């Protein structure tokens with residue numbers, strides 16, 4: 144692909160031969176490393192799973208509640224760069240060990256699994272360190288901030304025997320099971336188009352995701368360089384620490400926040416390979432509050448199996464909520480956030496088909512991870528799906544930032560700079 148396809152002004156650089164060689168070498172080392180990865184002792188069916196957590200902010204607090212609600216699980220340690228988060232967890236789990244540096248947590252020999260809910264730009268580091276320490280892993284989505292990082296994490300997970308669950312919780316929903324079953328039954332026929340959307344709104348003058356900075360968010364209370372994680376050094380900036388989602392160097396915007404859930408669900412329900420191309424348009428239209436990532440988005444994915452998936456997202460109207468529509472020659476499946484899936488036949492091709500409401504209960508994504516730590520079975524959202532969904536959403540972002548349609552080959556050949 145020539146420079147004209149992705150402009151240099153977007154700070155995108157060609158992953159040169161030496162980067163590729165390094166990656167291949169690392170991937171090969173990853174395979175070799177599988178032989179020497181430390182592994183936790185094998186747990187019996189009734190043994191207690193000892194869990195550590197890295198990054199316990201908003202989402203981490205939800206995940207802490209989820210895991211504490213499960214039987215036979217003990218949360219023994221947590222690491223967070225911000226003292227406020229450590230203190231908040233200690234109030235909930237008084238005997239927990241707390242650390243600033245995640246590596247001290249990973250040094251603990253008696254931790255079986257680690258839950259990572261740090262900002263996106265640190266996921267790959269926490270992922271790779273956790274696998275290298277021989278722990279099972281629940282990592283929040285999107286698996287990584289970039290495609291090259293996703294390749295490294297997939298290689299490490301594949302080379303290890305660790306249980307890896309990515310926080311794509313719709314994969315453990317009843318609607319997923321029902322939709323997949325209806326497709327396998329042949330009720331949907333030939334699918335050529337899936338339309339999906341996410342709609343949110345906020346009060347005038349308050350941009351989506353913008354959080355207030357607590358008064359104790361000071362340089363003394365935060366390990367700022369651990370947050371930066373290799374990003375260019377600069378003085379402590381509490382707004383960016385708290386509102387990392389708004390800035391490209393830490394985030395992928397709403398594609399890595401929400402599209403990733405929906406595209407993973409669609410790709411697995413329909414068993415789709417990676418998209419062959421993505422096109423994304425949009426902009427910062429809702430609140431011009433200094434953010435870099437767009438709030439209004441229209442994405443088109445081409446899949447090399449005669450299917451187009453579209454996703455639209457707005458932060459200025461929430462009427463239609465979140466949903467996906469699988470449009471087939473013999474029927475339609477509609478899925479809304481946390482609701483049962485619905486099916487309607489296309490009478491023209493399925494005369495005797497009936498409207499159907501799904502009834503499979505949710506399995507619980509965290510529960511599925513803990514169950515798999517015991518059974519050593521593959522969880523519902525393994526690293527391979529984390530990889531596929533990450534590549535898809537990064538293709539979309541790459542297209543937006545370059546103002547061009549981007550093919551899979553082009554996306555894989557480029558690594559974005561911060």
Ligand SMILES: NC(=O)c1ccc[n+]([C@@H]2O[C@H](COP(=O)([O-])OP(=O)(O)OC[C@H]3O[C@@H](n4cnc5c(N)ncnc54)[C@H](O)[C@@H]3O)[C@@H](O)[C@H]2O)c1
Nearest residue numbers: 198199200201202203223224225228260261283310369370
């Ligand atoms: N699955 C879902 O539905 C869902 C929902 C919300 C958020 N998320 C994901 O969860 C992740 C966290 O989002 P959030 O809203 O909780 O962000 P947040 O900023 O509230 O929390 C991140 C936490 O990580 C800590 N942190 C930063 N750098 C760290 C480091 N180097 N080591 C240890 N801790 C560090 C921060 O101090 C903070 O407490 C994101 O990847 C986000 O996409 C998933």
